[in-house]
Amino acid sequence: MTEALVARVARAIAASSRLSSSDLVPRAEAVDRDRELLDDLISGALPSGFVRLWRQQRCIVVPGHFARRPGFEEAARRSADRGWPVRVRISGGTAVAQHPGILNISLFRCGGPDMQQAYSTLVSLIACALGQFGLAVTAGPIVGASCDGRFNLCWRGRKLAGTAAALRIRGGRYFTLVHASLAIEADLAEDLAAVAAFETELGMEVAYRIDAHGSVRCALDAADHLPLRSAGRQANALRL
Amino acid sequence: MTDIAVPHDLWDDGREAAISVWLYADGDPVEAGAVIAEIMVEKTSYELVAPSTGRLAILVAADEAVAKGQVIGRVD
Numbered sequence: 001m002t003e004a005l006v007a008r009v010a011r012a013i014a015a016s017s018r019l020s021s022s023d024l025v026p027r028a029e030a031v032d033r034d035r036e037l038l039d040d041l042i043s044g045a046l047p048s049g050f051v052r053l054w055r056q057q058r059c060i061v062v063p064g065h066f067a068r069r070p071g072f073e074e075a076a077r078r079s080a081d082r083g084w085p086v087r088v089r090i091s092g093g094t095a096v097a098q099h100p101g102i103l104n105i106s107l108f109r110c111g112g113p114d115m116q117q118a119y120s121t122l123v124s125l126i127a128c129a130l131g132q133f134g135l136a137v138t139a140g141p142i143v144g145a146s147c148d149g150r151f152n153l154c155w156r157g158r159k160l161a162g163t164a165a166a167l168r169i170r171g172g173r174y175f176t177l178v179h180a181s182l183a184i185e186a187d188l189a190e191d192l193a194a195v196a197a198f199e200t201e202l203g204m205e206v207a208y209r210i211d212a213h214g215s216v217r218c219a220l221d222a223a224d225h226l227p228l229r230s231a232g233r234q235a236n237a238l239r240l
Numbered sequence: 241m242t243d244i245a246v247p248h249d250l251w252d253d254g255r256e257a258a259i260s261v262w263l264y265a266d267g268d269p270v271e272a273g274a275v276i277a278e279i280m281v282e283k284t285s286y287e288l289v290a291p292s293t294g295r296l297a298i299l300v301a302a303d304e305a306v307a308k309g310q311v312i313g314r315v316d
Contacts, residue, residue, distance in 0.1 A: 063285060065260035065278060065302075092260075092285040113249045115284050149283045165284040169247070 002101050002185040005217060009103055009184060010053045012129035020051040026100040028087075030056045034106050035090050038177045041108045042170050048110040051125070056098035059085045060198055063092050063164070075201035084194045091164035091179050094147045095199050097191035098181065101215070106179045118178045119151040119163055126153055126161060126180055135219050144209030146195050153180065156222075158214030183215040242292040244313035246279060246306050250286055257281040259302050259312060266298040270315060277313070279306065290315055 006024060014020045023030065033054065040046035060079055066072060067088050076086040084097070098104075107122045123139045130137050130153075137153050137160060145152065145159040153161035161182040168175045183191075189210050196206045251257065260280040264270055270290040277288040290296070292315045300312040 063260070063280075065280070065285075068261050090285065091283070092280045093283040113247075113251070115251065115281075147283070151283075163283065167250075167284055167286050169287075169289075 002217075005220075006055070006101070006103050006184050009129060009133070009182070009216060012132050013051070013053060013105060013125060016125055016128045017051040018049050019047055020053060023052065023054040024103075026055040026057045028057045028059070028085075030054050030104075031061050031087050031089050031098070034177055034179065037106070037108055038090065038166065038168065038175060041110065041177075042168060042175045046108055048108065050108045052104075052106040052108070054104045054106070055100050055102065056087075056104065058083065058099040059087050060095050060194060061087050061089045061098050062095045064088055064090065066095065066202065069202055071202055075198055078201055079194070079198045082194065082197065084198065086198065089164075089179075090166040091177060092166070093149065093162065093164035094204075095195045096147050096162060096181055097186075097195050099186070099191075101183065101185040103182045103184050104179065105182065106177060109176050109178070111174060111176065113167065113169075113174050115165055115167065115176070115178075118165060118176050122163060122178045122180055123151055123153060126182060130160075130216065133216070133220060135216070142212045144207065144212035146192060146206070146208045146213075153182070155214055155219045157212075158218075159183075159212055160214050160216060160219065183213070185217040186215050188213045188215065242294070242315045243311045244276070244288065244291060244315065245311045246288075246308055248308045250279070250308065251281045251284075255281055256305050257307075258305050259300060260285065261302050262298055262313075264296050266296065268296050270294065270296045288312075 142159045151163040152159045161180045163180045165178040260278045279286045294315040297314040
């Protein structure tokens, strides 16, 4: 069931984007491809506006500066022993659980330094796709959510997707990766416990709430989820 | 001697930013164009590159808050 829903959501997002690729076979090293594609964007080998849809094998992904914290190696080793190896990404934020029930959407674009516009473009793209499933989502922070931020995709007060970004300046030009991790179907308690355990062992204070998180599957299973609505109305509702 | 400053246009409001990591230690040799630090604003990671070749002098430590335009280091 997860596979089918992931594929349907991925198709909906791809249909709304001008240029995209789907790499939905979960791989251990999938997160590393974003770094390579951002380099390709900088070199001109990748067109601006490219969207990559991908999945990762089960792990926790963290921003680069986590890997330089004291105690990282030990915390990562313990996490791996619990079945959650740790991998490093290039965008900001904090730790995030990854597994085949999470659909990742990466948008690569050249342009100015306006990150709000970059986030809004990605959020609108995903909101349009979810709108086709009858889900009305909003963007904003959620108190108690892990890796919280202004550009979460939320449904009825629950975080369905988190976003983060990396910006590179080369020769006065700006190159951006903006990325979302959308929970399609997940054991949210298990995901949150894995993240909280790792961050606690890294010396961070965490106070996450399970009811701050949700998934597309949970939203669709809600008996009273809104009927199908147009992607255009979703995009307008999310314009930030 | 060349200043390493936080670019003025990295973010567009008064939000707090912080140096998430220095990739070289104080006094290390660096080459022009090398990525020497990362700055985090909300959940966006920005790379800072060395403006010239020389020895790095760190003026603002990792995890400290920084402002747009602030000089955070020098290459001597």
